[in-house]
Amino acid sequence: MRRLLPLILASFLAGLPLAAAPPDARAGAGTPDAVLAKLDRWNASLKTFRAEISQRKFSQILEEFEEPELGLLQYKRTGQGVFLRKEITRPSHSILLVTPEQLLVYYPKKKQALRRKLEESQSRYVNFGVGISSAELKKNFRVAHTGDEAVSGKNCHVLELDPQSEKIRQYFKSIRLWVEAATGVPLRQQIEEHNGDYLEIDFLKITLNPALGGKTFELALPRDVEYIQ
Secondary structure: OOOOOHHHHHHHHHOOOOOOOOOOOOOEEEEEEEEHHHHHHHHHHEEEEEEEEEEEEEEEOOEEEEEOOOEEEEEEEOOOOOEEEEEEEEOOOEEEEEEEEEEEEEEEOOEEEEEEEOHHHHHHHHHOOOOOOOHHHHHHHEEEEEEEEEEEOOOEEEEEEEEHHHHHHOOOOEEEEEEEEEOOOOOEEEEEEEOOHHHEEEEEEEOOOOOOOOOOOOOOOOOEEEEEE
């Protein structure tokens, strides 16, 4: 589960509110509280979203990035809980499906799958950034605004989230979010592991509250699929 958690977090962090809004011209608009306040306001309107993703893993030992992966992320929040489908299409094919009860990873070419039941504590982590208030974030994480940087030519506030409890810290070292200053849209996130490796994800062509088909979050596996640990 620890190995998969950065992927799950990466996916659900994309669920941070994505609606466009006018720039916040008030003083201190780049402070952690101001940025989190934007996320609070927009989180209330988030039901579904879709985004193309480009992700790459940095290896501390090799001191270089692995080959980028491209795919599509789709998300839905209902009264039952959170549903997510993250499908990597290039260079290899894999599907991550998360429902309120379970996590399923499927590798079509190998006909292999991994299934995990999600306990309440684990569901809390995969729901990170979606439906959790800024007050709760600040209770469990030290939130810092480390400066502004450009992503795809857009000015972004960079937030660093450091877990404050050992229970959360066992899964990852820190998370960084690049939040567009003008709109609050998270354009990039970085999940750092304790060994110095990190997963960096860019979100492209974001669509807020698209209509998603009923079978988007269903996955029929072949009868001869091999379940791995």
